[in-house]
Amino acid sequence: MKVSIANLTVCYPGAARVNVIHRLSLNTAHGEFVSILGPSGCGKTTLLRTIAGMITPSSGSVELIADVQDPSERALMVVQEDGLFPWMNIVSNAAFGLATRGVTRSERESRAAALLRQFGLGGRELDWPHQLSAGMKQRVNVIRAFLGDPALLLMDEPFAALDVQNRLSLQMELLTLWQQSARSVLFVTHDVDEALLLSDRVIVMNLNGAGIAADIRLPFWRPRTLSDLLRDEFIEMKRDIYRQLGVEVGQSVA
DSSP: EEEEEEEEEEEEESSSSEEEEEEEEOOTTOOOOOEEOOEEEEHHHHHHHHTTTSSSSSSEEEEOOOTTTOOOOOOOEEEESSOEEEEEHHHHHTHHHHHHTTOHHHHHHHHHHHHHHHOOOOOTTTTTTTSSSHHHHHHHHHHHHHTTTTSSSEEEEEETSSSSHHHHHHHHHHHHHHHHHOOEEEEEOHHHHHHHHSSSSEEEEGHHHHHGGEEEEEOEEEEEEEEGSSHHHHHHHHHHHHHHOOOOOOOTTT
């Protein structure tokens, strides 16, 4: 699914007109992984919620264009908070998107169980959410999102609350799922390394949502590994992104 945004403005309601996003334009390609960086308060989450149809633009337009080879027209949002249903076991949570599409119980549980095994949750299918760690819960959230088969996946800092080890593990697992599915992804993050590891493009938003400061295409190979982040090409790109964010960067950045 492609996203086409033209002169998007989103304002807070009330007597004082405050632009959260002001005249932002952005186009993405089918199957593209785009990370969105920017200072706190620049409108990153508001942008995702507007694309998802949860917020009505004050002006401008947001258009979702499905690929002719992909009949799905759905966009799905994943947030950093625990979104699992406490009354469902793990396999039922993972398979929830399939259930909403009318897939039979045996098929959806079989497909969910296969991915749970692939990502280290084999044997936990009948556990309840309160029995899982934060990292395990977010694995289930990501698996559920991909099994829901959206044409566009909107991810709002899904790994921000996790420790470093779980975060790195889930980044690699997300890449594996994305490469298997070829879905379009818009991924909000504050982590420049995460953006470099995952993305085809990095969008840097201006403070106060005043458009886009930089649109950077990453000319790097896939699949990538964590060790790639130590290569000179990545380090230089990291410096460039920090400069776009208005952060002074010394030679020690790596």
